[in-house]
Amino acid sequence: MNLVPGRAGRYAVPILLSILLLALLPVFTAAANPLPAPSGPVILTIEGGIAHSNTADGKAALDLAMLESLPARTIETTTPWTEGPQTFTGVLLADLLAHVGASGDRxxxxxxxxxxxxxxxxDVTDYGGILAYQQNGAALPSDKxxxxxxxxxxxxxQLLGDRFQSASIWNLVTLAVR
Structure with missing residues (x-):
């Protein structure tokens, strides 16, 4: 390629456009692959630092079927709020956050x-927190x-301390990534 001063502009514009397009590729990819729209009642809204959304205001609105379509995790544990061992099924919060392209530390x-x-x-990634939608093989009771x-x-x-007990929120409807 012979770049003489008179021809430099001819190559500069395509090169700059290519660089700009490469820089914007993640934005175009997120817009081209938004989350599907919920088909049932929305039970969780995720907002804030997310790359994938399905609402006009950039939030992720999820119904139960959308959560159940993600890989499920079942844990058996006792809790301070229930009697005896309980089995909980849901999605790993780390998987859910990855699904919406979350970036934030809170x-x-x-x-x-x-x-x-x-x-x-x-905390949810390091300690395997799940977003449970079932308890003992059935939908969670209405109070949880x-x-x-x-x-x-x-x-x-450590999971029985105040830090984790206060974050073990039931009736969850909104999760904001900050």
Whole structure:
């Protein structure tokens, strides 16, 4: 390629456009592959630092079928709020956050009764927190569901401390990534 001063502009524009397109590729990919729209009632909204959404305002609105389509995890554990060992099934929160392209170091969870809690996002990945939608093979009871953040409390005494108990929010309706 012979770039003499008179021809330099002819090559500069295509090169700059190529660089710009490569820089914007993640934006185009997210817009080209949005989350599908929920077909049932929305039971969880994820907002804030997410790359994949399905609403006009950039949030992820999820119904139960969308959550159940993700790989399920079942844990058996006792909890401070139930009698005896319980089996919980749901999606690993780490998987759910990856599914919506979350980027942030804090999660702000809001329940339908207006209880709110903010906690490190690393807690759900480091300690295997799940977003449970079943307890003992059935939908969560109405006083805890439809969604409950649950850990395997029997696996680590630290999970029984205030930090994790306050983040074990039931009746979860909104998760904000910050």
């Amino acid at each position: 999660l702000h969870a809001i329940a339908s009764n207006d209880y709110e809690v903010t906690f490190p996002a690393g 569901g439809p969604l409950w953040i649950v850990y395997d409390y029997d696996s680590d005494p």
